[in-house]
Amino acid sequence: xxxxxxxxxxxxxEMMGMFFKKEQWDASFAYDGNEAVEMFKSAPNDWDMITxxxxxxxxxxxxxxxxIRQISKTVPIIMLTARDSESDQxxxxxxxxxxxxxxxxxxxxxxxxxKALHRRAQMGTTSSTEETDxxxxxxxxxxGSFKLSSSTREAYLDDKLIPDLTPKEFDLLKTLAQKPxxxxxxxxxxxxxxxxxxxxDERTVDAHIKKLRQKIEKVGPxxxxxxxxxxxxxxxxxxxx
Numbered sequence: 001x002x003x004x005x006x007x008x009x010x011x012x013x014e015m016m017g018m019f020f021k022k023e024q025w026d027a028s029f030a031y032d033g034n035e036a037v038e039m040f041k042s043a044p045n046d047w048d049m050i051t052x053x054x055x056x057x058x059x060x061x062x063x064x065x066x067x068i069r070q071i072s073k074t075v076p077i078i079m080l081t082a083r084d085s086e087s088d089q090x091x092x093x094x095x096x097x098x099x100x101x102x103x104x105x106x107x108x109x110x111x112x113x114x115k116a117l118h119r120r121a122q123m124g125t126t127s128s129t130e131e132t133d134x135x136x137x138x139x140x141x142x143x144g145s146f147k148l149s150s151s152t153r154e155a156y157l158d159d160k161l162i163p164d165l166t167p168k169e170f171d172l173l174k175t176l177a178q179k180p181x182x183x184x185x186x187x188x189x190x191x192x193x194x195x196x197x198x199x200x201d202e203r204t205v206d207a208h209i210k211k212l213r214q215k216i217e218k219v220g221p222x223x224x225x226x227x228x229x230x231x232x233x234x235x236x237x238x239x240x241x
Contacts, residue, residue, distance in 0.1 A: 001048045001118055002026045006036040006064060007080065008056050016051075019107045027178055033059025037067050044071050049118055051110070052097065054081035062095045069096030074167055076117045080105070093207050098168040099194065100204070116195035120171060141177040143214035145239035146223065157239060160219035168193065169212045174179075176224065185231040205232075 002237055007013045013029045020027040030036035033056040040047065050068065054061035061079055070075065079097040082104075082143040093100070099117055101110055148155040153170055155162045155177075165173070171193050176184060186193070194204065202215040209232060213224055223236040 001114075002028075002037070002046055003049045003051065003114070004028050004030065004039060004047050006030045006033070006056065006061070007049045007051070007053045008032060009053070011160050011213075016107060016110065019111055023111065025241050032057040033061070033064045039215060041071060042070050043221070044075070044196070045217075047075055048075045049114055050075060051114070052077055052079050054079055065095040073122070076121045076167070078110075078113055078117060093166075093168075093211055096166060098166065107172045113194075120193070123169065127195065140174060142182075143180075143236055146173055146177065147219075157216060157220040157236070158221065162215050162219055164215060165212075168208055172208050172222075173212060173234075176232060177236075180234050180236065183227045183230050183233045188231070 001023075005020075005027055007029065008014075008031050010031065013031070017027055017029070017199065022114055028039065030039050031040070035058070036052075036056070037059065040050070052061050052065055052233055056064065057216070059067075059076060061081070065077055066077065068075065077097045077099075079100040080103060081100055082102070085131050101113055107213060139147045139149050140154055144149060146155070155165065155170065155173055162173075172189065175189065175192050186205045188201065189205045208223060211224060216222060221239050223234055223239060225233050225235050
């Protein structure tokens, strides 16, 4: 794996560099936002993973994430933030991050998050490639009002494309839609979508659900329902009315 770590604290970078080396990962480091954007622009297809500090000189993490997403919709981004408020987390996800880790963090936790996100990204790439090779559009979910395809990474509600789904939003929607009306707890979604176990943050799920709902509502009725005290479910029974 080739990682770009964007972090202005050189002590943190040096510490994580040792862990990356132990995992036999090829890591490069950028210490301010402008440098990070230029490094990514110079070879956008070279990176398998980006870790991105929120507080950076030059351009902050929000700006960097937004600019990287304009170049690549698929490179996995984990945002590192000292801010522990839901609004900051949601904003980071809105700017294109796939996940966030709150500082101070343990190196073991960050490594585990990187592995989980990379594994999920690799599975998505393999699935899309296989289906594209078949030269046909296979819908993983198809009802009278909703359809979703892993080959195109697109989802439609009432024949309207749900816009600008991030990789993680798509995976979350797919997980829910494949088992309509089944209620998933936040813990289950962390394991199924993020592969987190024991060290996941349930607010990650809530933040992604919030952004996913906003995008769904642009094209039709809400199909992601909250089951209070339990979790979330997909129900498109009211769509198409």
